[in-house]
Amino acid sequence: MKTRSAALLLALLLLAAVTGQARAAGDTIKVGILHSLSGTMAISETTLKDTMLMLIDEQNKKGGLLGRKLEAVVVDPASNWPLFAEKARELIEKDHVAAVFGCWTSVSRKSVLPVFEELDSLLFYPVQYEGEESSKNVFYTGAAPNQQAIPAVDYLMNEMGVKRWVLAGTDYVYPRTTNKILEAYLKEKGVSDEDIMINYTPFGHSDWQSIVAEIKKFGSAGKKTAVVSTINGDANVPFYKELGNQGITADKIPVVAFSVGEEELSGIDTRPLVGHLAAWNYFMSVDTDINNDFIDAWHAFTRDDKRVTNDPMEAHFIGFNMWVKAVEKAGTTDPDAVQKAIIGVTVPNLSGGYAAMMPNHHITKPVLIGEIQDDGQFEIVWRTPGMVVGDAWSDYLPGSRDLIADWREPLACGNFNVRTGKCSGSAAK
Amino acid sequence: MPATCPFFQPPGVVSHLALLLLICLLLVPVSGRGDEGGFDQGIDLLASRDFSGKAAGIDLLAESGDARAKTILEALLAGRLFHVKKSGRLVVAEKNGRTYLLTDALTSAPAGTAKKRALKKVTINNRLRTGIKSALARLALRDPDPGVRLAAVNAMLSTLNQESIGLLTRLRKEEKDSRVRDALATAIDIGRLRSGDPALQSKALARLDGNLDPVVRNELIRLLDTEKDETVRRQARATLASIERRIALSGLAETLFFGLSMGSVLVLAAIGLAITFGVIGVINMAHGELIMLGAYTTYVLQQLLPHSIGLALLLSVPAAFLVAGGVGILIEKTVIRFLYGRPLETLLATFGISLVLQQAVRTIFSPLNRSVATPAWMSGMIQINPVLSLTVNRLTILAFAALVFAGLLWTMKKSSIGLQVRAVAQNRAMARAMGVRAARVDALTFGLGSGIAGMAGVALSQLTNVGPNLGQAYIIDSFMVVVFGGVGNLWGTLLGGLTLGVANKFMEPWTGAVLAKILILVFIILFIQKRPSGLFPRKGRAEV
Numbered sequence: 001m002k003t004r005s006a007a008l009l010l011a012l013l014l015l016a017a018v019t020g021q022a023r024a025a026g027d028t029i030k031v032g033i034l035h036s037l038s039g040t041m042a043i044s045e046t047t048l049k050d051t052m053l054m055l056i057d058e059q060n061k062k063g064g065l066l067g068r069k070l071e072a073v074v075v076d077p078a079s080n081w082p083l084f085a086e087k088a089r090e091l092i093e094k095d096h097v098a099a100v101f102g103c104w105t106s107v108s109r110k111s112v113l114p115v116f117e118e119l120d121s122l123l124f125y126p127v128q129y130e131g132e133e134s135s136k137n138v139f140y141t142g143a144a145p146n147q148q149a150i151p152a153v154d155y156l157m158n159e160m161g162v163k164r165w166v167l168a169g170t171d172y173v174y175p176r177t178t179n180k181i182l183e184a185y186l187k188e189k190g191v192s193d194e195d196i197m198i199n200y201t202p203f204g205h206s207d208w209q210s211i212v213a214e215i216k217k218f219g220s221a222g223k224k225t226a227v228v229s230t231i232n233g234d235a236n237v238p239f240y241k242e243l244g245n246q247g248i249t250a251d252k253i254p255v256v257a258f259s260v261g262e263e264e265l266s267g268i269d270t271r272p273l274v275g276h277l278a279a280w281n282y283f284m285s286v287d288t289d290i291n292n293d294f295i296d297a298w299h300a301f302t303r304d305d306k307r308v309t310n311d312p313m314e315a316h317f318i319g320f321n322m323w324v325k326a327v328e329k330a331g332t333t334d335p336d337a338v339q340k341a342i343i344g345v346t347v348p349n350l351s352g353g354y355a356a357m358m359p360n361h362h363i364t365k366p367v368l369i370g371e372i373q374d375d376g377q378f379e380i381v382w383r384t385p386g387m388v389v390g391d392a393w394s395d396y397l398p399g400s401r402d403l404i405a406d407w408r409e410p411l412a413c414g415n416f417n418v419r420t421g422k423c424s425g426s427a428a429k
Numbered sequence: 430m431p432a433t434c435p436f437f438q439p440p441g442v443v444s445h446l447a448l449l450l451l452i453c454l455l456l457v458p459v460s461g462r463g464d465e466g467g468f469d470q471g472i473d474l475l476a477s478r479d480f481s482g483k484a485a486g487i488d489l490l491a492e493s494g495d496a497r498a499k500t501i502l503e504a505l506l507a508g509r510l511f512h513v514k515k516s517g518r519l520v521v522a523e524k525n526g527r528t529y530l531l532t533d534a535l536t537s538a539p540a541g542t543a544k545k546r547a548l549k550k551v552t553i554n555n556r557l558r559t560g561i562k563s564a565l566a567r568l569a570l571r572d573p574d575p576g577v578r579l580a581a582v583n584a585m586l587s588t589l590n591q592e593s594i595g596l597l598t599r600l601r602k603e604e605k606d607s608r609v610r611d612a613l614a615t616a617i618d619i620g621r622l623r624s625g626d627p628a629l630q631s632k633a634l635a636r637l638d639g640n641l642d643p644v645v646r647n648e649l650i651r652l653l654d655t656e657k658d659e660t661v662r663r664q665a666r667a668t669l670a671s672i673e674r675r676i677a678l679s680g681l682a683e684t685l686f687f688g689l690s691m692g693s694v695l696v697l698a699a700i701g702l703a704i705t706f707g708v709i710g711v712i713n714m715a716h717g718e719l720i721m722l723g724a725y726t727t728y729v730l731q732q733l734l735p736h737s738i739g740l741a742l743l744l745s746v747p748a749a750f751l752v753a754g755g756v757g758i759l760i761e762k763t764v765i766r767f768l769y770g771r772p773l774e775t776l777l778a779t780f781g782i783s784l785v786l787q788q789a790v791r792t793i794f795s796p797l798n799r800s801v802a803t804p805a806w807m808s809g810m811i812q813i814n815p816v817l818s819l820t821v822n823r824l825t826i827l828a829f830a831a832l833v834f835a836g837l838l839w840t841m842k843k844s845s846i847g848l849q850v851r852a853v854a855q856n857r858a859m860a861r862a863m864g865v866r867a868a869r870v871d872a873l874t875f876g877l878g879s880g881i882a883g884m885a886g887v888a889l890s891q892l893t894n895v896g897p898n899l900g901q902a903y904i905i906d907s908f909m910v911v912v913f914g915g916v917g918n919l920w921g922t923l924l925g926g927l928t929l930g931v932a933n934k935f936m937e938p939w940t941g942a943v944l945a946k947i948l949i950l951v952f953i954i955l956f957i958q959k960r961p962s963g964l965f966p967r968k969g970r971a972e973v
Contacts, residue, residue: 043897046796199941201942201943204902205942207687211942213687222643222651234798234893234894237894241822241892241893242820245809246810251559254555263797266798267799269801379552379553379554
């Protein structure tokens with residue numbers, strides 16, 4: 001009988017492994033897709049896998065790249081951080097992919113980072129993150145804190161006259177770093193300690209009663225109060241539901257979220273949330289021709305015209321086009337040549353402007369503030385006048401203020417201290 | 430600006446201006462023809478790209494005194510006001526399937542249909558929304574419905590200034606409804622506090638004593654900061670202290686409610702496990718996924734009955750019981766039956782089943798969360814006083830948990846299946862000798878526990894995500910409650926769940942949510958060290 005349960009487990013493992021196999025021979029350029037298709041993060045990452053398949057499909061219809069067809073290699077790291085590193089290694093060493101598009105959480109990126117540096121391959125990372133990193137092998141097509149959090153706070157402060165701040169987040173690296181940056185920024189702007197409330201909750205926190213009550217109490221002091229939310233994924237639904245039930249509407253205490261997009265809203269009844277905000281670099285509701293075409297293509301590809309698009313999808317759209325352009329420019333898929341060629345490459349984004357790859361491996365983005373509508377979409381209420389350059393090292397943190405990243409020769413350093421003139425690798429410390 | 434309005438000031442904060450325009454509106458008969466120029470200019474300004482232009486347009490519209498302005502502002506607030514892209518015509522659009530049904534905003538004449546792409550929405554932001562709302566609220570001060578008037582007065586309390594206090598004082602003279610009169614009195618007393626006249630202030634303070642509205646408390650704090658007169662200060666301090674005492678008391682009641690409600694969720698999630706784990710000793714790692722199945726049943730039923738989501742929710746209680754119970758019996762018959770008496774293998778096998786169920790749901794329903802709507806009778810809150818309100822959905826779930834517990838208790842103590850379950854649990858061999866079909870009872874017991882997990886899922890669908898990961902979030906808590914309460918004892922599960930919920934909520938404000946959770950775990954570990962069989966140890970033979 002012991003063998004029976006062992007066999008069951010083995011069968012499961014096999015099942016997981018088999019789903020990741022998609023091989024074909026021939027002279028193609030292989031592109032790795034490293035997104036979780038099972039486990040906790042599948043909710044967000046599956047969409048990105050589909051986006052990549054669509055982009056690769058479209059590129060092939062246009063005749064491929066360098067006269068060769070592109071071939072997607074999909075693996076499933078199953079929301080398991082060490083498995084991300086294993087799967088990345090498999091993609092690079094076994095499948096010889098030219099570039100990898102993948103990861104969502106910062107911890108998965110940190111897990112694969114040494115693999116990409118060791119094997120000198122390329123990773124395009126499409127999600128907003130906490131900054132404080134710049135690797136030779138990673139291209140950060142999502143927002144750095146100065147492309148999302150800081151402009152959002154500026155908007156609340158200047159346009160809405162917010163005086164009191166609740167920084168609420170899930171307890172892990174992205175919210176902690178972002179809130180540290182925001183706290184330093186707010187204090188620099190003259191906000192006193194007593195007007196800042198910081199609150200962390202565990203992953204998947206579902207009982208928000210007392211925290212929402214506390215926010216309500218904090219907001220009843222007569223000053224305009226706003227919540228800056230770095231609450232992650234699944235915890236958002238019960239949070240917003242509790243806000244709605246306790247009668248906190250957007251005109252009383254607005255909540256601006258950095259992790260809530262169209263996809264997350266598609267799982268919520270948004271009527272009580274109308275007017276709460278989100279800061280992104282792209283919204284599905286952006287009314288440009290290129291975006292309408294992208295949405296049509298997405299609906300055609302998924303054969304479902306209710307599927308929404310979101311910010312990380314646009315990041316993959318930009319990242320993929322940049323990679324294509326850099327490969328064409330370099331005439332080869334060799335990672336070193338592409339790394340050199342991609343800096344300065346400019347491609348259209350979906351909101352009617354252009355994105356350029358900067359020497360610090362971050363890109364330029366507009367910052368948009370949207371208000372949630374009752375149909376689960378965002379109404380854009382504010383946008384930065386121009387493009388904002390992603391800043392790898394925050395100007396508001398004491399340790400990273402003096403650091404810059406520039407991967408052009410002769411500096412070629414992700415962590416260069418302008419005060420001491422020393423380069424110390426790619427990550428912090 | 431109509432020439433009849435004497436309060437002209439340069440545009441400032443929207444709400445301030447909105448007040449002025451209200452006074453204007455009150456002076457200018459609403460039905461009368463207003464300034465045509467202002468109305469037209471306002472309509473033109475709505476097409477501005479920036480929000481300040483729109484704000485000016487909204488002000489002009491509201492000031493115009495034109496009867497159409499109210500409808501247009503309401504449509505704007507509801508997000509139903511659009512421009513036709515080609516002609517620039519202002520229309521109110523009603524969604525009708527994939528197209529929009531248009532009505533001309535100015536003439537109220539039908540204007541055909543259009544696709545979304547042909548329309549451009551007149552966008553508003555929170556600031557404009559607040560402005561429109563306060564303009565409409567001020568119009569509502571004279572609404573015939575006292576409830577609307579009360580809401581309007583309460584909305585004005587937070588943005589009181591000299592003019593609005595004057596207006597409210599005048600309104601109070603005509604007001605008949607006692608609740609609206611009380612609210613107006615609060616506003617007037619706040620006005621007196623600001624008057625600087627010690628006699629008036631003292632009178633107002635005496636009347637505001639015990640008023641828990643946050644506006645009053647903030648006003649008192651401001652008064653203590655600015656007031657020089659020592660007697661007024663002393664009285665204000667006393668009033669503030671008494672208000673704060675009451676707030677603290679309400680806070681205590683609120684925390685207790687939060688704790689009980691969290692506890693009720695824990696009890697709901699755990700009580701099915703109290704049956705499967707407690708009575709037949711199966712460590713069922715798939716318990717969370719059975720809860721998830723219940724939640725998905727609610728989703729499916731709501732999809733089938735899109736027009737009566739409340740009914741769908743009620744129907745999903747028995748449906749979820751049957752679905753989850755059925756799956757439970759299937760699991761028992763196909764896997765667990767072969768593994769009785771080997772907890773480790775059971776644990777692994779059920780863990781595998783939990784993964785299979787999760788992935789199955791991902792394949793069938795997509796990995797995205799599904800949206801389960803809350804019926805109107807479960808939304809909102811019951812206001813006890815300005816600082817204490819109980820949310821209706823939590824109250825409902827509290828009652829539901831009590832009902833499920835009572836039902837289960839009855840089943841176990843009074844019904845014949847309950848008797849058989851207890852007989853098999855106490856002494857399997859003897860029960861079989863008495864003619865009880867032990868294998869069948871095992872399956873039914875497991876099905877009962879699973880079915881109750883499904884019912885818990887229906888409740889959870891109203892609180893949290895309905896997604897493939899729903900179950901994982903509750904499995905650990907469920908085991909914690911059952912072990913803490915005493916394996917195999919329903920009362921233990923009830924008391925354990927409520928204790929943990931209340932303890933968690935009382936700790937949370939001091940320690941934060943993360944540490945509170947850790948402390949609870951540490952406490953349980955220590956408790957289990959002292960009393961290995963939980964709060965209510967099983968009497969008699971420990972092992973079967």
